[in-house]
Amino acid sequence: MTESPALPALWPAPVAPGAVDATVTVPGSKSVTNRGLVLAALSSEPGWLRRPLRSRDTLLMAEALRALGVGIEETASSSSAGTSGGEAWRIIPAGLHGPATVTVGNAGTVMRFLPPVATLADGPIRFDGDPRSYERPLGGVINALRALGARIDDDNRGALPMTVFGGGALEGGAVEIDASSSSQFVSALLLSAPRFNQGVEVRHVGAALPSMPHIRMTVDMLRSVGAQVDTPEAGGEPNVWRVTPGALLGRDLVVEPDLSNAQPFLAAALVTGGRVTIPDWPEHTTQPGDALREIFTAMGGSCELTDRGLTFTGSGRIQGIDADLSEVGELTPGIAAVAALADSPSTLRGVAHLRLHETDRLAALTKELNELGGDVTETADGLHIRPRPLHGGIFHTYEDHRLATAAAIIGLAVEGVEVENVATTAKTLPDFPALWTEMLDPTSPAGRRA
Numbered sequence: 001m002t003e004s005p006a007l008p009a010l011w012p013a014p015v016a017p018g019a020v021d022a023t024v025t026v027p028g029s030k031s032v033t034n035r036g037l038v039l040a041a042l043s044s045e046p047g048w049l050r051r052p053l054r055s056r057d058t059l060l061m062a063e064a065l066r067a068l069g070v071g072i073e074e075t076a077s078s079s080s081a082g083t084s085g086g087e088a089w090r091i092i093p094a095g096l097h098g099p100a101t102v103t104v105g106n107a108g109t110v111m112r113f114l115p116p117v118a119t120l121a122d123g124p125i126r127f128d129g130d131p132r133s134y135e136r137p138l139g140g141v142i143n144a145l146r147a148l149g150a151r152i153d154d155d156n157r158g159a160l161p162m163t164v165f166g167g168g169a170l171e172g173g174a175v176e177i178d179a180s181s182s183s184q185f186v187s188a189l190l191l192s193a194p195r196f197n198q199g200v201e202v203r204h205v206g207a208a209l210p211s212m213p214h215i216r217m218t219v220d221m222l223r224s225v226g227a228q229v230d231t232p233e234a235g236g237e238p239n240v241w242r243v244t245p246g247a248l249l250g251r252d253l254v255v256e257p258d259l260s261n262a263q264p265f266l267a268a269a270l271v272t273g274g275r276v277t278i279p280d281w282p283e284h285t286t287q288p289g290d291a292l293r294e295i296f297t298a299m300g301g302s303c304e305l306t307d308r309g310l311t312f313t314g315s316g317r318i319q320g321i322d323a324d325l326s327e328v329g330e331l332t333p334g335i336a337a338v339a340a341l342a343d344s345p346s347t348l349r350g351v352a353h354l355r356l357h358e359t360d361r362l363a364a365l366t367k368e369l370n371e372l373g374g375d376v377t378e379t380a381d382g383l384h385i386r387p388r389p390l391h392g393g394i395f396h397t398y399e400d401h402r403l404a405t406a407a408a409i410i411g412l413a414v415e416g417v418e419v420e421n422v423a424t425t426a427k428t429l430p431d432f433p434a435l436w437t438e439m440l441d442p443t444s445p446a447g448r449r450a
């Protein structure tokens with residue numbers, strides 16, 4: 001997706017004029033959309049993805065699958081803020097072919113989920129992406145695929161760029177993998193495994209596995225298209241997942257709103273002592289963003305889930321927290337921003353692997369918050385945040401969408417925060433600046449509550 005030329009290089013983050021009172025419709029989940037695309041592409045019949053997220057990461061996934069021969073037809077119906085409201089994608093599986101090139105951008109889901117798919121194609125598939133994608137861990141996936149029968153040329157880097165020489169099928173079987181640097185390694189192997197001759201048995205060895213809800217999302221979505229999956233939770237061995245080979249069904253899937261992208265809007269209610277409703281918040285979900293109900297309540301406020309959605313109401317006071325965020329690592333930048341505005345210190349733990357995300361998020365948050373007058377220190381696996389009065393300045397974002405939304409949260413309460421390259425939010429939420437401005441405008445449909 002091309003980034004909007006209308007956005008300035010330095011975006012003046014709006015200060016909240018008062019307590020926000022808004023309803024914000026958040027576009028679909030990145031993680032669900034990209035899993036839905038992969039599973040539909042591997043199915044034995046066509047399927048639908050309704051209200052998919054259209055963002056850089058998901059369009060890269062769709063483009064890559066098209067390059068391998070999958071049909072993806074978009075039925076577009078634009079809505080006010082350009083959100084994905086009425087859209088649907090029809091996915092028509094086909095034989096997977098090379099030669100082809102997959103551009104991963106800086107999408108963890110594309111760079112991890114597609115190499116296993118590429119082993120099923122009948123030709124060479126070249127993988128390349130943004131400079132940062134070369135630095136993000138991939139060796140675990142490469143080695144596991146080799147152990148399962150794949151031929152991959154990565155010039156011994158254990159990273160991108162690389163070529164997967166698809167042989168039209170993969171033997172599969174049992175494999176050990178250290179996925180402590182990214183849960184996406186496990187998800188990647190499981191998602192394609194129904195199409196491996198022997199399925200797969202993935203055994204995670206090594207330090208703790210982060211982002212467990214995302215692995216549960218993979219398992220749930222596999223099961224929903226007919227795959228048989230054994231998990232540690234279901235009385236199986238700890239850290240072992242098994243997928244039986246078999247055909248996948250075409251499905252009609254409605255994508256849930258992206259609850260991690262709901263974070264900055266909920267944070268606005270917390271920071272301003274206001275009220276924000278997110279429609280269509282699912283009653284049951286595997287998305288890690290659901291944990292915001294508990295986390296933001298602990299930081300000051302209350303929430304209520306009704307048939308209108310999730311309403312979060314800030315109490316006007318923000319308390320620091322001591323929290324292990326290993327399950328919900330992608331929420332860390334937004335939580336750190338709120339913590340920097342709190343009235344007591346916070347310790348965020350269990351997120352060492354964030355050093356290998358879009359950017360080194362622990363270093364970037366420390367530097368940027370401290371340059372605005374904050375007092376943040378990095379620990380071995382997280383951050384200590386001691387709130388201090390902050391001042392304006394440029395908040396650099398390092399091509400990280402969640403750094404940009406974190407900066408916007410700070411800007412609600414601090415005059416003169418300028419967000420460098422807010423357009424980087426296009427990775428998962430191209431509508432962010434418009435949605436944010438609408439939320440703060442009492443005369444807009446978002447700011448005018450029904």
Ligand SMILES: O=C(O)C1=C[C@@H](OP(=O)(O)O)[C@@H](O)[C@H](O)C1
Pocket residue numbers: 030031032108109181182183184187210211214215329330353
């Ligand atoms: O599988 C997924 O959709 C994701 C898993 C997590 O990755 P890590 O386990 O690498 O943190 C998360 O941070 C990322 O935003 C999305």
Ligand SMILES: C=C(OP(=O)(O)O)C(=O)O
Pocket residue numbers: 106107108109330357358402428
């Ligand atoms: C870590 C993230 O993304 P990715 O899917 O690129 O890993 C994220 O969205 O916070």
